[in-house]
Amino acid sequence: xxxxxxxxxxxxxxxxxxxxxxxxxxxxxxxxxxxxxxxxxxxxxxxxxxxxxxxxxxxxxxxxxxxxxxxxxxxxxxxxxxxxxxxxxxxxxxxxxxxxxxxxxxxxxxxxxxxxxxxxxxxxxxxxxxxxxxxxxxxxxxxxxxxxxxxxxxxxxxxxxxxxxxxxxxxxxxxxxxxxxxxxxxxxxxxxxxxxxxxxxxxxxxxxxxxxxxxxxxxxxxxxxxxxxxxxxxxxxxxxxxxxxxxxxxxxxxxxxxxxxxxxxxxxxxxxxxxxxxxxxxxxxxxxxxxxxxxxxxxxxxxxxxxxxxxxxxxxxxxxxxxxxxxxxxxxxxxxxx
Amino acid sequence: xxxxxxxxxxxxxxxxxxxxxxxxxxxxxxxxxxxxxxxxxxxxxxxxxxxxxxxxxxxxxxxxxxxxxxxxxxxxxxxxxxxxxxxxxxxxxxxxxxxxxxxxxxxxxxxxxxxxxxxxxxxxxxxxxxxxxxxxxxxxxxxxxxxxxxxxxxxxxxxxxxxxxxxxxxxxxxxxxxxxxxxxxxxxxxxxxxxxxxxxxxxxxxxxxxxxxxxxxxxxxxxxxxxxxxxxxxxxxxxxxxxxxxxxxxxxxxxxxxxxxxxxxxxxxxxxxxxxxxxxxxxxxxxxxxxxxxxxxxxxxxxxxxxxxx
Numbered sequence: 001x002x003x004x005x006x007x008x009x010x011x012x013x014x015x016x017x018x019x020x021x022x023x024x025x026x027x028x029x030x031x032x033x034x035x036x037x038x039x040x041x042x043x044x045x046x047x048x049x050x051x052x053x054x055x056x057x058x059x060x061x062x063x064x065x066x067x068x069x070x071x072x073x074x075x076x077x078x079x080x081x082x083x084x085x086x087x088x089x090x091x092x093x094x095x096x097x098x099x100x101x102x103x104x105x106x107x108x109x110x111x112x113x114x115x116x117x118x119x120x121x122x123x124x125x126x127x128x129x130x131x132x133x134x135x136x137x138x139x140x141x142x143x144x145x146x147x148x149x150x151x152x153x154x155x156x157x158x159x160x161x162x163x164x165x166x167x168x169x170x171x172x173x174x175x176x177x178x179x180x181x182x183x184x185x186x187x188x189x190x191x192x193x194x195x196x197x198x199x200x201x202x203x204x205x206x207x208x209x210x211x212x213x214x215x216x217x218x219x220x221x222x223x224x225x226x227x228x229x230x231x232x233x234x235x236x237x238x239x240x241x242x243x244x245x246x247x248x249x250x251x252x253x254x255x256x257x258x259x260x261x262x263x264x265x266x267x268x269x270x271x272x273x274x275x276x277x278x279x280x281x282x283x284x285x286x287x288x289x290x291x292x293x294x295x296x297x298x299x300x301x302x303x304x305x306x307x308x309x310x311x312x313x314x315x316x317x318x319x320x321x322x323x324x325x326x327x328x329x330x331x332x333x334x335x336x337x338x
Numbered sequence: 339x340x341x342x343x344x345x346x347x348x349x350x351x352x353x354x355x356x357x358x359x360x361x362x363x364x365x366x367x368x369x370x371x372x373x374x375x376x377x378x379x380x381x382x383x384x385x386x387x388x389x390x391x392x393x394x395x396x397x398x399x400x401x402x403x404x405x406x407x408x409x410x411x412x413x414x415x416x417x418x419x420x421x422x423x424x425x426x427x428x429x430x431x432x433x434x435x436x437x438x439x440x441x442x443x444x445x446x447x448x449x450x451x452x453x454x455x456x457x458x459x460x461x462x463x464x465x466x467x468x469x470x471x472x473x474x475x476x477x478x479x480x481x482x483x484x485x486x487x488x489x490x491x492x493x494x495x496x497x498x499x500x501x502x503x504x505x506x507x508x509x510x511x512x513x514x515x516x517x518x519x520x521x522x523x524x525x526x527x528x529x530x531x532x533x534x535x536x537x538x539x540x541x542x543x544x545x546x547x548x549x550x551x552x553x554x555x556x557x558x559x560x561x562x563x564x565x566x567x568x569x570x571x572x573x574x575x576x577x578x579x580x581x582x583x584x585x586x587x588x589x590x591x592x593x594x595x596x597x598x599x600x601x602x603x604x605x606x607x608x609x610x611x612x613x614x615x616x617x618x619x620x621x622x623x624x625x626x627x628x629x630x631x632x633x634x635x636x637x638x639x640x641x642x643x644x645x646x647x648x
Contacts, residue, residue, distance in 0.1 A: 053560065054448070054451075054452065054559070054560045055452075056452075056456050056457040056458075057458070057559070057560075058457060058458060085448065085560055085561075087561075172603065177612075177613060178609060178612060178613070203603050203604065203605065204602075204609060205599060205602045205603045206602065206609065206612040206613070206616075207599070207602075207616065208612060208613050208615070208616020208617070209564065209616065211559075211560075211561060211564050212564045213555055213557065213559055213562055213564070214358065214361075214551065214555060214564070214566075215358075215564075215595065215599070217555055218354045218357065218358060218595070218596060218599055219599050219602075219603065221350060221353075221354055221357075222350065222351075222354065222596075222599045222600050222602075222603040223603055224350070225346050225347050225349075225350030225351075225600070226347065226603055226604060236559065237559075239458050239557045239559055240555050240557060242460075243460060243463075243555060243556045243557055246460070247463070247556075261457065261459070262458065262459075262460055262557075263460065
């Protein structure tokens with residue numbers, strides 16, 4: 001009887017692990033492949049992505065997935081494998097090593113937190129090209145590219161528009177943890193607000209979590225109680241804050257991906273990352289036999305950063321003009337975001 | 339600090355604390371039933387996640403928040419029964435089987451979300467209810483009586499749980515089974531039936547907690563609960579296995595979170611302290627847990643499987 005009971009427990013445990021492996025933290029792996037543009041004889045270029053949140057998070061992870069998909073559309077003979085949801089760095093490290101062992105041509109570690117793991121893994125696979133972002137450091141390794149977004153540029157433009165649109169002269173920011181891409185965006189946003197309306201107050205709330213949607217929601221409520229009427233935020237947990245902004249009629253500025261679908265009436269604009277701009281350069285390097293050692297940045301100038309406006313929001317023409325002028329000023333160097 | 343001491347901000351802080359407490363309260367009330375009967379279920383977070391997805395998906399497809407809540411109930415009930423099968427009938431080690439349930443919920447909720455929905459889409463939230471008469475009380479009315487309907491449902495669960503555990507035959511059996519299952523069995527109480535019932539109640543309330551969270555937020559995302567189910571289990575210890583204590587713990591956790599958020603928003607906590615401040619709710623709860631746990635004794639049969647005649 002005891003042995004039989006243990007068998008049932010073991011079977012239940014195995015079934016749970018199978019289901020857990022199909023989704024959840026660090027295990028959602030999908031592979032997509034396109035038909036070869038050059039016919040069956042053309043060898044596929046294989047790209048793997050390891051990223052912290054869901055592929056369709058309308059934020060950080062989706063931006064790189066969209067970028068690689070764009071490359072796949074352009075080149076045709078590209079296979080893409082994705083391991084998303086790897087908030088756990090150890091899971092990410094295992095996935096990175098696995099893709100390298102499988103001989104992928106480019107393995108992308110899409111998360112600042114993966115740097116330490118990549119620094120250990122990359123030297124074991126000198127013939128595999130890795131890309132790490134958002135970061136500027138290649139660790140001096142010849143098979144690691146680094147990439148980052150000048151998200152302060154888009155943040156600055158959003159800040160200018162937010163200051164121009166705020167009627168209470170108080171705007172709020174919901175951030176995750178004050179590091180990397182998030183810090184760049186938030187600092188740029190605050191600088192843009194002050195540049196446009198020095199008297200406007202920018203309340204910044206880093207919740208301390210990239211994933212706590214409920215906390216982001218309550219952070220937005222806190223901003224509302226402090227009289228903010230325009231909000232922005234970065235990272236995947238902001239979906240909670242957007243919901244509050246929508247409920248309370250506050251305006252929202254998005255970043256990393258187009259967030260209009262979350263609240264079509266109050267999203268003014270989104271800064272969108274087009275990683276394909278630098279992925280093209282990385283792939284050109286790999287095709288030429290260079291597997292790393294260079295850092296890339298997407299910005300307004302190279303077209304890697306774009307502001308996508310919500311057609312459903314009636315943005316006053318003068319505010320739109322301010323945004324366009326600011327973008328032009330950032331590109332020609334007459335405006336600095338810091 | 340003067341920015342904080344305004345009526346608007348104080349009201350918002352308390353209201354925020356109550357909202358943050360609701361999913362924790364629902365899940366920990368349910369877990370209280372299980373633990374009082376001697377069964378620890380660490381799978382609460384996984385059940386919450388599946389309840390959250392079930393509720394979210396139902397509202398997304400039907401637009402009916404009550405139907406969404408009902409699906410949360412059903413999902414929780416099914417997983418509660420499954421938990422009971424493992425912990426009571428199969429007598430699996432309760433900590434390990436709970437982790438299994440958690441991983442199952444985490445994985446399946448994400449898998450279903452990716453396959454059936456994909457990109458996060460907003461849904462309707464619970465209607466707000468201003469309690470007639472009480473909501474007009476200055477300050478207190480706005481703090482306490484202008485919330486989503488689910489808030490009142492959750493807090494009504496406290497006296498109801500107290501009544502069931504302390505004033506009914508079923509509650510007496512729960513306590514007896516949790517303290518001395520052999521003695522309860524000798525008096526004709528079915529330990530298995532009682533534990534099945536309590537673990538099922540726990541699962542049901544965890545499912546409701548998840549659905550309440552998703553529907554109140556109006557969104558679903560991978561790992562939406564962010565380990566709230568584990569905090570709920572800790573709050574049962576904090577609350578010394580009593581519904582009132584559990585409520586106090588949930589409110590304390592919610593209040594410290596809300597306070598930290600307000601302080602950060604208003605710049606009272608410097609940005610350089612932001613990450614440390616984010617840990618305050620967990621630290622304060624752990625300290626309180628240590629203080630409380632040393633004064634109260636846990637149910638004597640907690641985590642101990644029962645075999646008749648063994």
